[in-house]
Amino acid sequence: MPLDAVEPDRHVALSALFNFRDLGGYAAAGGRTVRWRVLYRADGLHRLEGDDIAAVAELGISTVLDLRTHAELEEHGRFPVEELPVDYRHLPLIPAIWARETLPGHGPAEDFLTERYLEMLDIGKPAIVEALGVLAAEETYPAVFHCAAGKDRTGMVAAVILSLLGVCDDDVASDYGLTGDAMTRLAEWVSRNDPEWMEAMQKQPTAFLGAPSEVMHRVLEAVRLEHGSMEGYVARLGVGDDVVSRVRENLLD
Numbered sequence: 001m002p003l004d005a006v007e008p009d010r011h012v013a014l015s016a017l018f019n020f021r022d023l024g025g026y027a028a029a030g031g032r033t034v035r036w037r038v039l040y041r042a043d044g045l046h047r048l049e050g051d052d053i054a055a056v057a058e059l060g061i062s063t064v065l066d067l068r069t070h071a072e073l074e075e076h077g078r079f080p081v082e083e084l085p086v087d088y089r090h091l092p093l094i095p096a097i098w099a100r101e102t103l104p105g106h107g108p109a110e111d112f113l114t115e116r117y118l119e120m121l122d123i124g125k126p127a128i129v130e131a132l133g134v135l136a137a138e139e140t141y142p143a144v145f146h147c148a149a150g151k152d153r154t155g156m157v158a159a160v161i162l163s164l165l166g167v168c169d170d171d172v173a174s175d176y177g178l179t180g181d182a183m184t185r186l187a188e189w190v191s192r193n194d195p196e197w198m199e200a201m202q203k204q205p206t207a208f209l210g211a212p213s214e215v216m217h218r219v220l221e222a223v224r225l226e227h228g229s230m231e232g233y234v235a236r237l238g239v240g241d242d243v244v245s246r247v248r249e250n251l252l253d
Contacts (some may be wrong), residue, residue, distance in 0.1 A: 002140065010178075012040070012059070016193075019150030019182035020224040022196055022237035023158060023175070029166020038141050039251055040047040041158050042149030044068075045079045053083055063087045065145035067133055067153040069096055087140070093124035093153040093210070109210065113152070114218045120156045121233065128239050130161060135161070136246035149186060151179045151246045159216060163223075164244055165251055173216035180211045227231055 012020040022041065024036030037059070048056060064079045064086050073090060081088050094228070098116065121128070134140050144211065147153035156177045162172045221228075227233040231244065 002081050010218040012055065014043075014048075016047040016049070016052055016056055017043050017045070018185040019179055020056075020144075020146075021178065023162065026162060026165075026167045026171045026175070028252055032166075034162070034165055034167065035251055035253050038143075039135075039161070040144040041150060041154050042144050042146035042181070043154070044076070045144070045146050046077045047126070048080055048084075048096075052100075054081060057084055059142055059144075061086055061142050062145055063134060063143040064089065065134065065141045065143065065157075066090045067093045067127065067145060067147040067157060070093065071096065071178065072148060089130070089134060093120055093127045093147070095123070095158070097148075109214055110215050110218070113212075113215045114222070117151070117156050117215065118218045118222055120153065121160075121219075124142045124153075125237050126138060127233070129156065129236070129239055131157060132164075132234065132239050132243055132247060138246075138250055141250060149179075149183065151183060155179060155211065155216070156219075160217065160230060160234070161251075162218065162248070164234065169217060169220050172220065173213040176211040176216040177211050183209050183211065 010025070014020055019041070021041060022036055023039045024034050025043060026034045028233070032047055040059070040061075045056075045066070060086065066073065066078060066089065068076075068090075069092050070090075077089070078087055079086065081193045105218055117144055131145065135143065143152060158175060159172050162167075162175065177204075223233050225238060234244065235241075
């Protein structure tokens with residue numbers, strides 16, 4: 001059964017954001033559960049305005065982690081800290097968005113996405129280390145991390161966090177897969193409000209805009225093969241057991 005059918009409150013309904021959702025409720029290690037209303041993942045928070053700002057204010061967000069590139073930040077702006085004061089951190093996971101010529105003209109999109117996500121875990125090491133350090137502090141919460149569409153960069157950071165909490169691969173992959181419907185809603189909004197972005201999206205393979213759960217399963221398996229576990233991966237980055245323990249205490253019931 002789709003997770004949305006079981007947990008209809010996972011998504012935060014907003015008019016110009018379509019992938020803002022709660023990471024709570026998942027079964028984790030040791031019989032514990034990821035806490036609700038503590039950590040969120042989202043798409044482009046720079047689009048917040050009007051009633052959307054009021055809706056996000058009700059969540060009491062204390063910290064925003066922005067995973068977008070420097071160029072995206074300069075072009076589109078950031079979370080409206082002037083209206084909603086938060087601890088804003090810019091932690092670009094990749095130095096530049098994927099060049100159009102690197103997008104697959106044919107062949108499985110799953111292969112392309114798997115390769116790009118594994119690259120993110122390599123080149124995005126500094127951002128991941130800093131993000132975990134922030135999430136280890138109790139005063140960080142409630143918090144939200146985001147990129148542009150809330151699919152790729154946000155999906156990988158969510159996978160790292162949920163895996164460290166002991167959430168099983170099926171649930172991590174299913175959470176990633178929820179982005180598929182959000183992308184459809186985002187594309188509809190973009191077609192009405194941002195013709196330039198819509199043109200760029202239309203040049204991408206349709207499959208590339210999806211979020212097939214198989215991709216996340218592949219990535220998690222690759223992490224295990226190389227590092228033994230997600231704990232092994234972050235340990236190799238220099239993240240101490242104490243940091244991982246504090247993240248778990250903050251996010252698990």
